[in-house]
Amino acid sequence: MSVNTNSLQLSDYLEKLPGTTFKRLYQQPSTAFAIFRRMLPHLAKTFVMAMLYMPTPFLISDLEIWVKPTSKRQKDQALATLRSLHIIQSAGPQSMTLTTNFRNSLRLALEGGGDHHSFGVPSTLPVPSDVDLAFLDRYARKKWDDILHYVVNSVEYSDMRDKDTSGGGPKASVKELLIAGRLVEKRSVATISITQAGFTFLLQEANSQVWTLLLLWLEAADAAGERAGMDSVDMLSFLFLLASLELGRGYSTNALTERRRNMLPYLVDFGLIYIPPHDHQQYFPTRLATTLTSSESSLRSVSAGFLAASEGGISDAGDKNAIILETNFRVYAYTSSPLQIAVLALFCELKMRFRELVSGKLSRQSIRKAVDMGITSDQIISYLATHAHEQMHRLAAAQKKPLLPPVIVDQIRLWQLDTERMSVCPGFLFKDFESVREYEDMANFAGEIGVLKWRNDRKGMFFASKVEQIKDFMKNRRKAEQ
Amino acid sequence: MNRIDASDHYEVTATGQTPSLLTIILDTNPRAWQALGPTLSISAALANILVFVNAHLAFGNDNQVAILAAHSHRAVWLYPKPPSSDSNNSSKNAVSSFKKKAGLGGDGDVEITPQFAAIESSILSSLQSLIAETDAADIPYTTLVAGALTTALSYINKTALSFAPAKPSSTDPNANTTGNNNNGSGGAAAAAVAGAQQAPTLHARILVLSVSDSEPAQYIATMNAVFAASHARIPIDTLSLSPHASPTFLQQAAFITGGSYVSASLNPRGLLTYLMLGFLPDAEARAHLLQATQDRVDFRAACFCHRDVVDTGFVCSVCLSIFCEVPPGDAGCLTCGTKLALGNYGNKPAVVPRKKKKKKRVNGVSGREETGSATGTPVP
Numbered sequence: 001m002s003v004n005t006n007s008l009q010l011s012d013y014l015e016k017l018p019g020t021t022f023k024r025l026y027q028q029p030s031t032a033f034a035i036f037r038r039m040l041p042h043l044a045k046t047f048v049m050a051m052l053y054m055p056t057p058f059l060i061s062d063l064e065i066w067v068k069p070t071s072k073r074q075k076d077q078a079l080a081t082l083r084s085l086h087i088i089q090s091a092g093p094q095s096m097t098l099t100t101n102f103r104n105s106l107r108l109a110l111e112g113g114g115d116h117h118s119f120g121v122p123s124t125l126p127v128p129s130d131v132d133l134a135f136l137d138r139y140a141r142k143k144w145d146d147i148l149h150y151v152v153n154s155v156e157y158s159d160m161r162d163k164d165t166s167g168g169g170p171k172a173s174v175k176e177l178l179i180a181g182r183l184v185e186k187r188s189v190a191t192i193s194i195t196q197a198g199f200t201f202l203l204q205e206a207n208s209q210v211w212t213l214l215l216l217w218l219e220a221a222d223a224a225g226e227r228a229g230m231d232s233v234d235m236l237s238f239l240f241l242l243a244s245l246e247l248g249r250g251y252s253t254n255a256l257t258e259r260r261r262n263m264l265p266y267l268v269d270f271g272l273i274y275i276p277p278h279d280h281q282q283y284f285p286t287r288l289a290t291t292l293t294s295s296e297s298s299l300r301s302v303s304a305g306f307l308a309a310s311e312g313g314i315s316d317a318g319d320k321n322a323i324i325l326e327t328n329f330r331v332y333a334y335t336s337s338p339l340q341i342a343v344l345a346l347f348c349e350l351k352m353r354f355r356e357l358v359s360g361k362l363s364r365q366s367i368r369k370a371v372d373m374g375i376t377s378d379q380i381i382s383y384l385a386t387h388a389h390e391q392m393h394r395l396a397a398a399q400k401k402p403l404l405p406p407v408i409v410d411q412i413r414l415w416q417l418d419t420e421r422m423s424v425c426p427g428f429l430f431k432d433f434e435s436v437r438e439y440e441d442m443a444n445f446a447g448e449i450g451v452l453k454w455r456n457d458r459k460g461m462f463f464a465s466k467v468e469q470i471k472d473f474m475k476n477r478r479k480a481e482q
Numbered sequence: 483m484n485r486i487d488a489s490d491h492y493e494v495t496a497t498g499q500t501p502s503l504l505t506i507i508l509d510t511n512p513r514a515w516q517a518l519g520p521t522l523s524i525s526a527a528l529a530n531i532l533v534f535v536n537a538h539l540a541f542g543n544d545n546q547v548a549i550l551a552a553h554s555h556r557a558v559w560l561y562p563k564p565p566s567s568d569s570n571n572s573s574k575n576a577v578s579s580f581k582k583k584a585g586l587g588g589d590g591d592v593e594i595t596p597q598f599a600a601i602e603s604s605i606l607s608s609l610q611s612l613i614a615e616t617d618a619a620d621i622p623y624t625t626l627v628a629g630a631l632t633t634a635l636s637y638i639n640k641t642a643l644s645f646a647p648a649k650p651s652s653t654d655p656n657a658n659t660t661g662n663n664n665n666g667s668g669g670a671a672a673a674a675v676a677g678a679q680q681a682p683t684l685h686a687r688i689l690v691l692s693v694s695d696s697e698p699a700q701y702i703a704t705m706n707a708v709f710a711a712s713h714a715r716i717p718i719d720t721l722s723l724s725p726h727a728s729p730t731f732l733q734q735a736a737f738i739t740g741g742s743y744v745s746a747s748l749n750p751r752g753l754l755t756y757l758m759l760g761f762l763p764d765a766e767a768r769a770h771l772l773q774a775t776q777d778r779v780d781f782r783a784a785c786f787c788h789r790d791v792v793d794t795g796f797v798c799s800v801c802l803s804i805f806c807e808v809p810p811g812d813a814g815c816l817t818c819g820t821k822l823a824l825g826n827y828g829n830k831p832a833v834v835p836r837k838k839k840k841k842k843r844v845n846g847v848s849g850r851e852e853t854g855s856a857t858g859t860p861v862p
Contacts, residue, residue: 037540046767049537050759071770110536112598394646397500397683 009208011039013215015084017233022086023101024233030119032105034240038293039085043071044078048087048098052106057095073448080449080469120245121255123282131284133248136274140286143271144206145339146170147213151184151198152342171269174213181216196374202343203375203383210288213270214239234259242272242285243292250282323387327405329362334389346370347380362408367415377416381409425453427465436460438477445473501544502685502764503641505634506531508560510551510609511625512616514693518724522750527723530754531691532605536598537762548637549605551612552630552690554621559633560608561601625694627732628703631718635710638686645684685765687717687741693724696731698791701784708735717741719761723750730780730791742774787816798822 014035017025026032036048051058067075082088091097098106147170170178178184183198194202201212222232238260245251253261253275264283267273272289276282322334323344331348335341336356344350347370350360370380385403396403430446433439443462446452449469455462464470508531515524539545549560688711696704708731711718718741720732725747736743746756760774782791785806796805803817814821 033540037542042541042766043770045541046763046771049762052537053754053758066771068770068772074770110533110540110598112602394683398646 009215010211011085013218014039019086021233023099025237026086026099026101026105028237028241029105029109030244031237031240032102033109034243034293035085035087036106039081040087041074041078041081043074044082047078047082048106051088051096051098052103052110057091057097059095061094073450076448077450083469120241120251123250123252125250125252125279125282127250128276128279131248131250131274131276136248136284136286139274140271140288143170143269144210144288147174147178147270148202148209148339150175151178151194151202152339173266174269177213177216177220180220181213183216196376199346199373199375200379203379205386206288207291208386210270210272210292217266231259235263238263239292242267242289245285245290247285247287247290250284253281253283322389323384324389324392325384325404325408327407329408329411330359331362331384332357332359340387343383346373347375362412364415367412368419371416371419377412380412425465427451427453427463428467429461429463430470431459431461433460441477442470442474446470500683500685500766501542501546501645502538502766503546503548503638503687504535504538504764505548505550505638505686505688506535507550507552507557507627507630507634507688507690509625509627509691509693510553510612511623511694512554512613512621513623514625514724514727517726518693518750522723522753527691527753528605528609530757532602533754534757534762535601537758539597539601541764546641547601548634548641549601550630550634551609552625552627553612553616554625557626557630557633558608558612561604563604563608622697623694624697624700625692626700627690627692627696627729628700628707631688631690631704631707631711631735634688635707635714635716638688638716639714642684642686686714687719687764689761690718690720690729690732690735692720692722692729692732693727694729695727696729698784698789701731701789702786704731704735708738711735712739717765719743721746721753721756721761723747723753725750728780730782733776733779734781737776737779743776743779744774 025035036045040048047063063075079088086099087102088096089099097103150170179186179192181197182195183201184192185195186192201209204212218232218235221235234257253264256264264273264275267289268275270288272286274284274286276284322340324332324334326332331344333340333344334357341350341353341358344358344360347362347366348360349363349366350358352359367377367380371377381404388403392403395401402409430442433442439457439460439462443452443455446462446464447455451464451466451470453463453465510524535547535549538547548562551558551560708718716739718732718735718739720729720736720741720743722729722732722743722745733743735741742760744756744760746753763771782793783795783804784790785792785795786803787805787807787809790806792804792806796808797803798805798815798818798820799822800820801815801818803815805816808824808827809816
């Protein structure tokens, strides 16, 4: 039940990469730093920091003393994540260390020094007078909304068909990417229609949307191979670099490698950076880029920043976190962006609209309608959760209650279950164990590292979503038995 | 499979981590650092602390840090700077010259994230101006820790308020007024106490890097701050660096607030490792980790009359003030003025032998009783 669907996607992408790729990625301090900050659970970060300046390998027995016995499960999950991201390696039978590249890079990131240029080279040229924070925010917002509008407008929904797409939508390259990623489908020459993946994309928070699109781009570059002069590893580490830059500061394009300079036009199309039209010597990262590796709660404040930036008369304060969901199925959204209203209208009966506020109601019909269009209840719930108003977050944190009222969440699911009764999860089935003991060991281990999806003790079968670590465990177990 | 299982419940909780505010109080007593000089210079210690601060900030973008210097006469903000100060001109020079001294690579302020660079320059420039202002003539041997603690507490309170959830409109107004009436020295944390009923939306903690002794004159002020922190559930951690000093009150502070007290006096050069292993985990990680505990805590208090640390003293039965000697003449309690009789102090207690009961001894049960003195203040 994770709301944070995007970092799952990013982690899925990262987990597919081979170990040598990680070695290259971790040569850049900014990459090591970003992965540390974004991808690791809290306990894993603590372990990494403890090992960072440790001269000798960390004994596993010491770690077991340090962690409370009741938290064994969290410890195992943290270690599993660290292993899968190639951050730790075994240094002997009962000890472990950080991998060399990661350790050196993270140390450099914390201490400063070196000449890796991994946190960008600021441009010495004067900043054009019209480029300020508000301008960059407006620019990024406009570019991104163009892309979203392109996706949304493919839905057959009457209210949102405002033909006022000033600016003509995103560039052709972006459109191709959206089609290649199957976010939208081409039905005929003129019309396109949204797919289920497109709904997932649409219902995510902005940051996840950016990552989704960027990962599509990386995969496309992978497919194109060397022929296109793109290298997905270098691209990924450049993205992490962008995330560590400072908003509102100009950076020199001359310090970039040829390959990275070739990436810039694409990033301009996505709205991640801004290059002044008359001056190609410097580029400015926008808020979309600098928050790529931010954590969730700071993203909320970022969208508040977006809001503040666009307050100057422009009512297009788009995708901000402004939804309040009450236990009586009423939904209030403090927004006036046609985009967000359109998305809300997909699964919610809108009743009233005021300046800066729309209110509506979730009902059986509205959810059924959304499900019929191919939206799942998980998507609706995660949309409501990621766009929940700051006050809902604070109240939930203070009262230790779930973010969304459980009664609503259950009901949305039940309404969907009326029509759908199956959920699909790719993975591996384990059966035909030699002994009950073996089955229990394996199933418990899978449960501990958090990949167990289903088990049936009577039949002696279980189903897990990932297989690598279970394989290792099986091997070690066999070895121990012999 | 056709029936809907309504017993299955799904809960959507926010997954983001709670922001954490680390307040570091750095003891900058010049005499104490001079004494430490051969093993650990202040610039080397500062380089370590900066790495530690960066490591804390690296945990998440919304982690915050505040650094105070507890000097011999006053407490000074190192970061964030108070808004009134305008001494920002020499910061760039300070950083590069410091880096050369500490051997931290060239003046590569490019090779570091902007936030880190801002903190670094702020700390170094404030510290330099602090040292420049210090008059070499009169430097006491001790440090104003109490002042720094209360400043830190009020800063934490202010920050916590900005993260707190909005009050529902139906709250009774009395709840707010009680906080305002409390103008005592613990008043800084009064509002935080009121909020402590709920789960915190900000994990705050205080880390004191101590190099000098506790000043008995500050006993009352320090303890007031400690109890305020305990009520607001802010742990006070202490890392003691000097082999010559034992910060008694800070040991008690760590014990009362549930922080950890570690003495690095055997090997102060390993400062960074101490910091990274023992003091980096915040409240979220501490739920899963075992903390360093003290084998013995110095619980001695300071008397109210001469500010001496006493082993045995006299306690006023009305206001619980502690005195090292009976107030002279017929003065009564110096704090509340109550006339007190001493009873028959100094007499040998009459010992009435108890009747011996025949009782079987159970093996392994020690005859000692729990004194119950080692109980902390109850947390609301």
